[in-house]
Amino acid sequence: MTLEVGIIGTGMIGQDHIRRLTKVLSGVEVVGVTDIDQARAAAAAPEGAEVFATPAALISSEKVQAVVICSWGPAHEEQLLAAIAAGKPVFCEKPLVTSEAAALRVMEAEVAFGRRLVQVGFMRRFDADYRRLKAVIDGGKLGAPLMFHSVHRNASVPEGLYTSEMPLNDTLVHDADISRWLLSDEVTGVEVRVPRRSSRGGELRDPVFVLLHMASGALVDVEISVNIAYGYDIRGEVSCEAGVAALPNRPATVISDSNGIRQAIPADWRERFIEAYDQEFREWIEAASEGTATGPSTWDGYAATLVADAALCAVASRGLEPISMIAKPGLYGPLTAMAA
Ligand code: NAD
Ligand code: ISE
Known part of the structure; x- marks a missing residue:
């Protein structure tokens, strides 16, 4: 068919x-x-x-x-x-x-x-590296996940079209979703810090540093940089009670020559996540x-939207913005069933 x-x-x-x-x-x-x-x-x-x-x-x-x-x-x-x-x-x-x-x-x-x-x-939930990382965490041998460090760097964004809200309501939604999925957890609060502005983005608020508070007590820090110049660089490392699990660099091929030992960096999301x-x-x-x-699901889209809204409020308040969700409709399954 x-x-x-x-x-x-x-x-x-x-x-x-x-x-x-x-x-x-x-x-x-x-x-x-x-x-x-x-x-x-x-x-x-x-x-x-x-x-x-x-x-x-x-x-x-x-x-x-x-x-x-x-x-x-x-x-x-x-x-x-x-x-x-x-x-x-x-x-x-x-x-x-x-x-x-x-x-x-x-x-x-x-x-x-x-x-x-x-x-x-x-x-990201369909990316083989993220799936392996989740399998390690769910396997439990490293103990409970305590912290997740998520790095989300874009080489550049379309000038004029990408606004200062978008690191938080367009780009961060991926990190919010993958944090919930990897840790089988919900976000309960968001803080945002705005460091020194990159001169490469003009007046754009870039980069931003976000802290997601999870229901379990785990913390997620997210670096969003959208004018990093050198390429599209997505990193993730989960610190657990008895070990650390991290995404590999992509593409994985390591080149050694007279310039040193190095790996290529994808130009953008199309290349990095092509298989996903x-x-x-x-x-x-x-x-x-x-x-x-x-x-x-729609529930996951709703959860990411709440994070984006709270993050935008947190820029202004400079405090911890709480998130409260409605009761989860049965159509979207129990909290722990967050498989892709
Ligand atoms: P784009 O600006 O290149 O393309 C969007 C297209 O939608 C344009 O051609 C525009 O004319 C059209 N459009 C807008 N409103 C419309 C409407 N009401 N009816 C019909 N057509 C309409 O943007 P893009 O980068 O292709 O992004 C599109 C969507 O995909 C956004 O929601 C973006 O966040 C998302 N996106 C996701 C990923 C990912 O990694 N999953 C990557 C890039 C973009
Ligand atoms: C874009 O819309 C995407 O979804 C990409 O995956 C993300 O990295 C980028 O920042 C967004 O603008």
């Missing part, structure tokens, strides 16, 4: 996902695309795919069995609600939405529908073909 998919948003990641859905993965066909920039949608459309005038037309089309949302964050809510109303499985790039109220509206709609339809694009995105869509296609969703 082939899953017939429509893509909303044909910018950077939309085009990359169209490439993987048409050239890399099987069991799927891109039958429709749409973008507010119709010329961009037409240029990105695979042969034979229809270019729809609006997201609503794409979602309601009988040709489209499942939807992939790659538009900007503030547009996600309306498109998610339309996909849920149509009863169609939907993959939504992060962030799920951009406010707590919007996350609750999406959750309410999915719970009322009665079956999971939404998978959020937290691709492939695996995230393999698993999405399998679930969507059954009319449902697995993997990171």
Whole structure:
């Protein structure tokens, strides 16, 4: 069986996902695309795919069995609600939405529908290195996790489009989600410190240093730097009671020559997480073909949104901003069942 998919948003990641859905993965066909920039949608459309005038037309089309949302964050809510109303499985790039109220509206709609339809694009959960790290922690031989050091560095971000809020409400959401998943824990409070500003980003608030307080008492420190120049560098190290487990550098090949011993550094997220995105869509296609969703859920998107909101408040207050979540609806499983 082939899953017939429509893509909303044909910018950077939309085009990359169209490439993987048409050239890399099987069991799927891109039958429709749409973008507010119709010329961009037409240029990105695979042969034979229809270019729809609006997201609503794409979602309601009988040709489209499942939807992939790659538009900007503030547009996600309306498109998610339309996909849920149509009863169609939907993959939504992060962030799920951009406010707590919007996350609750999406959750309410999915719970009322009665079956999971939404998978959020937290691709780190599908990365082989993060999965091995989680297996070590869950294995328990190192004892309880006490601290997680997460480093999230981008070489650069689009000038003018990436604002000072975005390190916290666009970039940090990955670290928030992976911390919850790796430690099987929830975030209960957030602090933010703003160090000396990098001159490379102009007036942009960059870098930022974030401290996540977890329900277990574990602490997570996150460095977000979005103009680090040298490449896309993602690091993670978990300090446990009886040992430490860390991600390897990627790519893993070590070159030794007259310049010394070194490893290459990926240019951006497309390169670093290429296999994780492939695996995230393999698993999405399998679930969507059954009319449902697995993997990171609306609940996980809601949790990351709360962290982003609290982090933005913490910049202003310079204090610990508490997070309180609603009771978890049964649709999203128990707290400990946070597998990808
Ligand atoms: P982009 O600006 O390159 O592309 C977004 C596209 O969506 C644009 O072509 C724009 O015209 C279109 N669009 C915006 N609003 C729309 C609407 N209401 N209806 C139809 N089309 C609309 O941005 P991008 O970098 O591709 O990011 C898109 C989304 O993917 C964002 O939510 C971003 O956070 C996420 N993203 C995730 C990752 C990841 O690692 N998982 C990486 C990059 C981007
Ligand atoms: C981008 O939208 C992503 O999701 C990338 O994974 C992240 O590293 C980057 O900071 C975001 O802007």
